[in-house]
Amino acid sequence: MIFDELRRWPDVEAHGLVAVDAADRLILDESAERRASAEPGDIVVINDAYGALTLGAAHAGASGIRTHVDALTGERALEANASRVGLTGRYRALALDAELVNGARIVLLRLPRSLDALRDIAGLIAAHADPHVVVVAGGRLKHMSVSMNAVLSEHFAQLDISHARQKSRVLLARAPRDGPDPAPAAARVEGLEVRAYGGAFAGARLDIGTRLLLDSLPVPPIGGTPEDPYIDLACGTGIVGAWMATQRPDAHVYACDQSSVAVASARATMLANGVENRVEVARDDMLSTRPSSSASLVALNPPFHSAAAVTELIAPRMFADVARVLRPGGQLWCVWNSGLKYRPLLARTIGPTEQVARNAKFTVTVSTRR
Numbered sequence: 001m002i003f004d005e006l007r008r009w010p011d012v013e014a015h016g017l018v019a020v021d022a023a024d025r026l027i028l029d030e031s032a033e034r035r036a037s038a039e040p041g042d043i044v045v046i047n048d049a050y051g052a053l054t055l056g057a058a059h060a061g062a063s064g065i066r067t068h069v070d071a072l073t074g075e076r077a078l079e080a081n082a083s084r085v086g087l088t089g090r091y092r093a094l095a096l097d098a099e100l101v102n103g104a105r106i107v108l109l110r111l112p113r114s115l116d117a118l119r120d121i122a123g124l125i126a127a128h129a130d131p132h133v134v135v136v137a138g139g140r141l142k143h144m145s146v147s148m149n150a151v152l153s154e155h156f157a158q159l160d161i162s163h164a165r166q167k168s169r170v171l172l173a174r175a176p177r178d179g180p181d182p183a184p185a186a187a188r189v190e191g192l193e194v195r196a197y198g199g200a201f202a203g204a205r206l207d208i209g210t211r212l213l214l215d216s217l218p219v220p221p222i223g224g225t226p227e228d229p230y231i232d233l234a235c236g237t238g239i240v241g242a243w244m245a246t247q248r249p250d251a252h253v254y255a256c257d258q259s260s261v262a263v264a265s266a267r268a269t270m271l272a273n274g275v276e277n278r279v280e281v282a283r284d285d286m287l288s289t290r291p292s293s294s295a296s297l298v299a300l301n302p303p304f305h306s307a308a309a310v311t312e313l314i315a316p317r318m319f320a321d322v323a324r325v326l327r328p329g330g331q332l333w334c335v336w337n338s339g340l341k342y343r344p345l346l347a348r349t350i351g352p353t354e355q356v357a358r359n360a361k362f363t364v365t366v367s368t369r370r
């Protein structure tokens, strides 16, 4: 089977971090009979992590598969896996919008952990899929809750639940109804308008670590130009970038995140604050598209998840990319959970690192590129 050949690369790889799991296998097994009679274009995959669902379906004969992967590293892993197993061209990667699900008859859905994300996805499918669509939605039991049944039931009149297998389960949703297109949650936070589609980090709220970062972060007179914008790395809803843009009304900002839900949210946040002309929002893996030695200021609240797995491997990679992009004398302002003890790592990777704020849970440091 092709599963043995699938990898997470270019996402982090380490012992215990897998590219395919029991929930992927269960979703494919529970949908096999329906997929056998599918026409090209009938099958849609949502939230595939590294391509197991898309390529599992393609390997069984499906073509014209439409796929949405939220994380850019996951989308690139799917591409690399497809070429490794010779299944390139059997799917198209699309954004989470009407084109993805229009007329779909079978949807293979890897359940997101966030109920708001599930609500957005369920609404979108119900709004645009074929009336006879079957949604085969699965996950690991430890990431599932009965609230997911309730959310799916808001938009599907029939819900059946599989037996659990290898600590995984599948929900089968049919008879779509009342589907709205996703709209971002909106809130006013610390004088800023925040917009969040389901699944964006912290929703339309200010995370307590981010709050400590904003309380400390200066908007210096250098940088903030179109060539040297302030950088909001791993921007989530864009709250840090919007804050920097509103603090200095002529400042240019570059905000990026690898999650497509985050990017859509950050774009909506910038529009809501009227700073969209000065803030470029990009879907990027770390700062891969920024030139080396070009930036004066990067702000970062780093992630500690890769797909559903908690891992400490991502932040060191991000710090290394920040070190590449900062010019000598440029600064990284970073907030981190104090238990992670990032200070020596920051000093080693970037340069002299000072603590500027600390509370019961978080530390903010500034590291100056040597």
Ligand SMILES: C[S@@+](CC[C@H](N)C(=O)[O-])C[C@H]1O[C@@H](n2cnc3c(N)ncnc32)[C@H](O)[C@@H]1O
Pocket (backbone or CB within 6 Å): 073, 201, 202, 207, 210, 233, 234, 235, 236, 237, 238, 239, 240, 256, 257, 258, 259, 262, 284, 285, 286, 287, 300, 301, 302, 303, 304, 314
């Ligand atoms: C802790 S959240 C911070 C969000 C936002 N800056 C805030 O403070 O509210 C971390 C963010 O990192 C993003 N992320 C994870 N891996 C990434 C990568 N390789 N490149 C860019 N962003 C990434 C996640 O999608 C998430 O939005």
